[in-house]
Amino acid sequence: MTHAEIRALEDARANMPWSTESYDGRTHYADVLKALTPAFLILLVATGLLLALL
Numbered sequence: 001m002t003h004a005e006i007r008a009l010e011d012a013r014a015n016m017p018w019s020t021e022s023y024d025g026r027t028h029y030a031d032v033l034k035a036l037t038p039a040f041l042i043l044l045v046a047t048g049l050l051l052a053l054l
Helices: 003-014 029-053
Strands: none
Touching: none
């Protein structure tokens, strides 16, 4: 594997939207949770509506 291929793989990993590591090397779990909050709320509402139908 060449140096360019290794760099391309590292860049691809760093640009993944679900990656919790940023360029400063710290993990940013709060940012990930903030981004996932709308999806959790939608699932919660959908669950509530389905339970109301029972």
